[in-house]
Amino acid sequence: MSARRQEVSIRVAAPPEAVWALVSDVTRIGELSPETFEARWIRGSTGPEVGAFFKGHVKRNGVGPTYWALCRVTECVPNEVFEFAVGTERTALTHWGYRLRPDAGGTEVTEYFRIEPSLPMRVYWTVLGPLRGRTNRRGMRTTLDRVKAVLES
Structure with missing residues (x-):
């Protein structure tokens, strides 16, 4: 896996439907993410579907x-994948997502991100990539641990 594309997985003792309901409900992101403390659907979007817009309120690095x-x-495939682009109206800078796979009475949940190969993002990732990559991996692990705690409590 390249430095500009990374993922973290965890097994959750819950069916894919329950995991999907949690990770695709962006209004609950504040319960899960160490950096994004709230999100809301915008521009008439009310739930997960391809093309829906939301905005996330981010506190970079938690500080x-x-x-x-x-x-x-x-x-957006219910019970299988939820992915979104972060950037501007016309340009995606990064993609974040969750893949779900049934696993012996539970679900293997993989959170991932990938950096778009645009020149500005290649420069950014060359300079800050190792540090940001570690932060992203820690954040994904924290998020998945929280998903597990919510669904297994």
Whole structure:
């Protein structure tokens, strides 16, 4: 796996339907993410579907700066995958998502991200990639641990 594309997986003792309901409900992201502390559907979107928009309120690295990020759902297959692009109206900078796979009475949940290969993102990732990659992996592990705790409690 390249540095610009990374993933973390965990097994959750819950069916894919329950995992899907949690990870695709962006209004619950504050319960799960160490950086994005709230999100809401915007532009008439009310739930997960390809093309739906939401914005996430991010506190970078858990300490700042704080900003709103525009997100658009790019892949949405109930009980299998939920992915969204982060960036601008026209340009995706990164993609984040969850893949779900039934696993012996539970679900293997994989959270992943990939950086778009645009010149600005290649420069950013060359300079800050190793540090940001570690932060992203820690954040994904925290998020998945919290998904597990919510669904197994």
